[in-house]
Amino acid sequence: xxxxxxxxxxxxxxxxxxxAGVALEAVLRPDMAWRPVAIVFGCGLAVAALYRRVHPVAAxxxxxxxxxxxxxxxxxxxxxxxGLLSGWVVLVLTYSLFRWRAGRDVAIGAVAVAVSFGxxxxxxxPGLGATxxxxxxxxxxxxxxxSIRYRGTNRLHxxxxxxxQERQQLARELHDTxxxxxxxxxxQAQAGLFLARSSSLIGATEALETIDREAARTxxxxxxxxxxxxDPGTHPAMAPRRRIAxxxxxxxxxxxxxxxxxxxxxxxxxLPPALEAALYRVAQxxxxxxxxxxxxxxxxxxxxxxTASDVHLTVSDDxxxxxxxxxxxxxxxxxxxxxxxxxxxxxxxGPNPDRGWDVRAVLPRQGAAT
Numbered sequence: 128x129x130x131x132x133x134x135x136x137x138x139x140x141x142x143x144x145x146x147a148g149v150a151l152e153a154v155l156r157p158d159m160a161w162r163p164v165a166i167v168f169g170c171g172l173a174v175a176a177l178y179r180r181v182h183p184v185a186a187x188x189x190x191x192x193x194x195x196x197x198x199x200x201x202x203x204x205x206x207x208x209x210g211l212l213s214g215w216v217v218l219v220l221t222y223s224l225f226r227w228r229a230g231r232d233v234a235i236g237a238v239a240v241a242v243s244f245g246x247x248x249x250x251x252x253p254g255l256g257a258t259x260x261x262x263x264x265x266x267x268x269x270x271x272x273x274s275i276r277y278r279g280t281n282r283l284h285x286x287x288x289x290x291x292q293e294r295q296q297l298a299r300e301l302h303d304t305x306x307x308x309x310x311x312x313x314x315q316a317q318a319g320l321f322l323a324r325s326s327s328l329i330g331a332t333e334a335l336e337t338i339d340r341e342a343a344r345t346x347x348x349x350x351x352x353x354x355x356x357x358d359p360g361t362h363p364a365m366a367p368r369r370r371i372a373x374x375x376x377x378x379x380x381x382x383x384x385x386x387x388x389x390x391x392x393x394x395x396x397x398l399p400p401a402l403e404a405a406l407y408r409v410a411q412x413x414x415x416x417x418x419x420x421x422x423x424x425x426x427x428x429x430x431x432x433x434t435a436s437d438v439h440l441t442v443s444d445d446x447x448x449x450x451x452x453x454x455x456x457x458x459x460x461x462x463x464x465x466x467x468x469x470x471x472x473x474x475x476x477g478p479n480p481d482r483g484w485d486v487r488a489v490l491p492r493q494g495a496a497t
Contacts, residue, residue, distance in 0.1 A: 141177070187220050428441075
């Protein structure tokens with residue numbers, strides 16, 4: 128569906144072609160009935176062709192209604208009907224109606240075509256064969272218009288879906304990157320303030336160095352995503368692909384108050400890049416949630432265990448047991464679940480029977496979107 132934005136050069140070319148045809152008929156056809164009226168009506172067909180996409184209903188009504196009115200006038204005057212070879216443009220107008228309009232507009236235009244066609248055939252019957260052929264051609268032009276309109280609408284839908292998926296992926300990447308690094312910066316800043324107030328300059332310096340590193344990583348990843356967005360040839364996976372080995376680096380975010388332990392076990396080679404990136408992002412988000420929301424936690428354990436068929440990721444903390452999600456109002460768990468589901472895996476998150484919170488993900492080595 129959808130309207131044409133405006134008259135374009137193709138419409139001007141079609142209008143010029145119709146005008147030239149009418150002019151040639153006026154010069155070369157001495158037998159043209161009602162010559163002045165035919166010329167004026169032919170020029171009106173050129174105008175209808177010019178606005179066939181902007182006002183297709185009016186164009187169709189004018190063209191078909193005009194031919195019907197002229198045939199009726201000729202019949203009442205017992206004169207030869209006004210025949211314009213340039214009248215072939217009504218086929219283009221029929222196509223335009225069904226190409227650029229739908230619903231009520233198409234119904235109105237179709238009624239105008241049907242009634243006018245009936246009047247023309249009734250007043251000057253050309254024979255059964257010619258009548259069937261004419262109706263078939265009009266139906267073909269209408270079907271062609273509907274088909275192309277449907278294809279165009281479907282294409283726009285596909286494009287919108289692709290844009291939506293890219294926006295969702297960008298949102299996940301931004302959330303994972305910013306939330307993780309900024310959480311680490313906030314924690315180190317709090318520790319640095321405490322140590323500075325306690326006159327522990329060495330500890331405060333170490334906290335500032337950690338903040339500097341995390342800020343640099345955040346800026347680097349943000350620049351990578353922005354550069355990818357500016358480059359139309361870049362794949363939608365905006366952030367650089369993370370690998371299994373990057374999970375071990377999460378342990379560098381350990382503090383005196385919260386230690387992060389990472390263990391990689393089993394068969395973890397030859398994994399699809401998308402799977403490795405998903406494992407990293409889930410581990411990163413889970414660690415971030417533990418840092419921000421695990422009350423009285425002193426340790427976070429990240430375990431990745433690979434088997435011949437799938438990979439198991441577990442992130443557990445020893446914080447105070449709670450029945451609520453670490454961040455029920457946020458997008459962290461939603462994003463993790465989307466990532467895992469897209470790869471054909473499963474993710475569960477909930478309180479540990481003993482203490483703290485567990486996040487468990489199981490992803491097949493060859494998942495749905497790898």
